[in-house]
Amino acid sequence: MEKRVTFKGWLLPLCLIAPQVAISAVFFFYPAGQAIWQSLFIPDPFGLSSQFVGMGNFDFLLSDPYYRAAFRTTAIFSALVTLAAMVPALFLAVMADRLVKSAGAYRTLLIWPYAVAPAVAGVLWMFMFNTRVGVVAWYLGQLGYDWNHVLNGQEAMGLVVVASAWGRISYNFLFFFAALQAVPRSVIEAAAIDGARFWRRFFTIVLPLLSPTTFFLLVVNIVYAFFETFGVIHTITAGGPQQATTILVYKVYADGFVGQDLGSSAAQSVILLLVVGVLTVLQFKYIEKRVHY
Amino acid sequence: MSTSSGMVERHGAGLWLTHVGMIAGVLVIFFPIWLAFVASTVTQPEIVRPPMPLWPGDRLVENYTAALFSGVNVPVAVMLMNSLVMAMGIAVGKIIISLLSAFAIVYFRFPGRNLFFWLIFLTLMLPVEVRILPTYEVIAGFGMLNSYSGLIFPLIASATATFLFRQFYMTVPDELAEAARVDGARPMRFFRDILLPMSRTNIAALFVILFIYGWNQYLWPLLITTDPSMNTIVMGIKQMFPSGDDVADWPVIMATSILAMIPPVLVVISMQKLFIRGLVDSEK
Numbered sequence: 001m002e003k004r005v006t007f008k009g010w011l012l013p014l015c016l017i018a019p020q021v022a023i024s025a026v027f028f029f030y031p032a033g034q035a036i037w038q039s040l041f042i043p044d045p046f047g048l049s050s051q052f053v054g055m056g057n058f059d060f061l062l063s064d065p066y067y068r069a070a071f072r073t074t075a076i077f078s079a080l081v082t083l084a085a086m087v088p089a090l091f092l093a094v095m096a097d098r099l100v101k102s103a104g105a106y107r108t109l110l111i112w113p114y115a116v117a118p119a120v121a122g123v124l125w126m127f128m129f130n131t132r133v134g135v136v137a138w139y140l141g142q143l144g145y146d147w148n149h150v151l152n153g154q155e156a157m158g159l160v161v162v163a164s165a166w167g168r169i170s171y172n173f174l175f176f177f178a179a180l181q182a183v184p185r186s187v188i189e190a191a192a193i194d195g196a197r198f199w200r201r202f203f204t205i206v207l208p209l210l211s212p213t214t215f216f217l218l219v220v221n222i223v224y225a226f227f228e229t230f231g232v233i234h235t236i237t238a239g240g241p242q243q244a245t246t247i248l249v250y251k252v253y254a255d256g257f258v259g260q261d262l263g264s265s266a267a268q269s270v271i272l273l274l275v276v277g278v279l280t281v282l283q284f285k286y287i288e289k290r291v292h293y
Numbered sequence: 294m295s296t297s298s299g300m301v302e303r304h305g306a307g308l309w310l311t312h313v314g315m316i317a318g319v320l321v322i323f324f325p326i327w328l329a330f331v332a333s334t335v336t337q338p339e340i341v342r343p344p345m346p347l348w349p350g351d352r353l354v355e356n357y358t359a360a361l362f363s364g365v366n367v368p369v370a371v372m373l374m375n376s377l378v379m380a381m382g383i384a385v386g387k388i389i390i391s392l393l394s395a396f397a398i399v400y401f402r403f404p405g406r407n408l409f410f411w412l413i414f415l416t417l418m419l420p421v422e423v424r425i426l427p428t429y430e431v432i433a434g435f436g437m438l439n440s441y442s443g444l445i446f447p448l449i450a451s452a453t454a455t456f457l458f459r460q461f462y463m464t465v466p467d468e469l470a471e472a473a474r475v476d477g478a479r480p481m482r483f484f485r486d487i488l489l490p491m492s493r494t495n496i497a498a499l500f501v502i503l504f505i506y507g508w509n510q511y512l513w514p515l516l517i518t519t520d521p522s523m524n525t526i527v528m529g530i531k532q533m534f535p536s537g538d539d540v541a542d543w544p545v546i547m548a549t550s551i552l553a554m555i556p557p558v559l560v561v562i563s564m565q566k567l568f569i570r571g572l573v574d575s576e577k
Contacts, residue, residue: 009401012480014397023450027447028416276423
């Protein structure tokens with residue numbers, strides 16, 4: 001796609017594009033290049049010199065049980081967050097779609113959590129489940145369940161998943177709701193006349209029509225779970241207990257900033273870069289598909 | 294459920310059940326915010342002796358005053374100010390540089406155009422979380438730790454906004470540029486008098502998205518603001534928890550959490566239509 005009518009000159013456009021190119025170069029390409037470069041070296045303990053190790057950092061990472069555990073944790077975490085964020089959203093959107101008149105009011109109420117930062121969401125959920133003062137933890141205790149996400153890895157995982165998915169429910173709801181509104185009424189009514197009940201209509205007609213939106217949200221939510229949930233993990237569990245909630249992005253931070261292991265952190269950045277690349281390609285595949293609709 | 298008057302079940306018990314389900318959903322989703330609000334209106338002893346009340350107390354003014362003007366490490370008013378500068382800087386900065394670069398890419402043919410286009414395109418792919426360490430070194434090298442420019446600049450380097458404006462410019466009829474050219478208008482005049490006014494809605498929609506993006510940043514401010522007076526509110530909340538076994542000042546911390554969500558929530562609610570449009574546009 002190109003414009004037919006353009007202006008003459010080359011100095012002006014270069015000046016116009018210069019700020020963005022300059023900022024991208026300094027804060028994006030240079031650091032990304034540095035990450036790739038550093039991933040090939042191991043600095044000595046005093047930071048005075050570094051030794052070229054080629055793929056050594058990557059070899060080490062891929063055989064490191066802690067890193068592999070972080071990969072597994074990330075996979076489980078993203079799958080659970082995506083599920084926990086999409087299923088309730090779809091359910092709410094289906095209900096809102098039936099309530100034509102009041103759908104707008106419900107929508108206004110439901111978009112709140114989207115504006116709440118993941119780190120703040122983390123603090124809110126940590127407060128509810130706090131082992132000493134948390135209301136939910138206390139009532140669970142009354143029911144005979146001894147909640148302790150500080151010691152129990154599975155409970156910690158459950159808590160960071162719910163806290164991460166919470167704000168995303170709003171986001172997914174907006175997309176599902178918009179998609180549902182676009183389903184032609186005539187199709188639904190025809191099925192209703194044929195005697196198909198609500199849930200049957202939902203599974204045989206509505207859900208297939210929603211599949212482009214569902215696929216899009218799937219990718220976007222996975223990207224979110226991978227890269228934007230640092231705030232939740234850092235505020236609730238700090239990766240613990242025993243690294244049960246250390247996802248890849250958290251490990252880059254923990255190894256690079258807390259552990260000062262520059263080579264390994266850089267190599268982890270490069271691996272994440274590849275993951276982002278794959279997810280971006282997936283996203284564009286989706287956009288291409290949409291164009292053909 | 295399906296009565297004779299409504300083939301698609303919009304009447305009767307089904308409708309009421311749907312309302313009940315919807316209200317239950319809204320209540321569950323709202324509960325964490327409600328609880329934080331309640332905690333910000335009661336006393337510390339009421340919280341540390343569980344279960345805490347589920348209905349607001351009478352300490353709202355005291356707790357919020359304590360948070361805003363004393364805080365824990367630094368008054369929350371200062372953190373709010375820092376967040377505001379950061380969010381505005383990111384939103385306005387991104388919008389300005391992308392309006393200009395998209396104009397250059399769409400309306401000019403110049404050497405290196407394709408190269409620049411792809412360079413910008415590549416920045417779509419890499420969130421700041423992935424390149425934190427080297428970016429931190431760049432900022433430290435420039436002496437920009439604990440500064441607004443250090444908070445803002447690395448987060449402006451992304452291409453989403455440029456793409457959005459590029460898409461929009463492509464839909465602007467060629468006749469407008471043609472007429473401007475015949476009239477002898479300079480390119481910047483065309484940009485200012487025609488393109489910019491036409492982009493108003495897109496700019497506003499994007500502003501909502503970018504403001505929230507900037508306001509809600511956590512990792513980046515955590516790394517580069519070691520001086521409490523430069524903390525942003527979203528990252529500053531965690532810093533208010535004492536290390537070790539001391540008891541956290543829950544009412545003040547929860548008041549701060551509420552204060553941290555008010556600006557983005559207000560922006561989202563008041564500009565709901567624009568926000569939804571911006572969201573759907575920027576993601577597709």
